[in-house]
Amino acid sequence: NAGVTQTPKFRILKIGQSMTLQCTQDMNHNYMYWYRQDPGMGLKLIYYSVGAGITDKGEVPNGYNVSRSTTEDFPLRLELAAPSQTSVYFCASRVTSTNEKLFFGSGTQLSVL
């Protein structure tokens, strides 16, 4: 059972480039989340989804887009990368509305230079 899988683990982007961070879970969880963690800071919620076809903004959505076409996948898109988006990105999932436990992937370390 793989859990939550994120790819790639590391990536360096040039300013203005675009990329998609992939996240897939094999636990049939309805809820999925994208967080970013800046050095010395807590995890900030970027976007979340309560099910296929439904997404909503979190605390820091600017500069990002998401889609949720299947239960398993929740990709995060950066359209015009900026140095402020240098961070570690974590994807997480949760099974139901009454179960509070989040399961996290191992993260993607992104540098924008």
Added chain:
Amino acid sequence: DQQVKQNSPSLSVQEGRISILNCDYTNSMFDYFLWYKKYPAEGPTFLISISSIKDKNEDGRFTVFLNKSAKHLSLHIVPSQPGDSAVYFCAASADNFNKFYFGSGTKLNVKP
């Protein structure tokens, strides 16, 4: 504005002693609190949680205490072990659980 705060970036404790990690929050609507543990190059993993209707929850060596009037919670680890060395995040949620707000983390070092 950070709604969940962990004011101690680091804590060092001797093996076998008690580790106490603290967390404060500002939003009185939070009614569920969680602790996560994170090792380097891994994602956070769930450790223990507490609902606002309780003031204490225990799970083995880990106990979480909640003081609603002070908007404060703490995680006690007794006895501390070197394998407990990690970053610990406090998190809080309102009743819909859609959003979880995290503190900045406390790096615990348990010395042998």
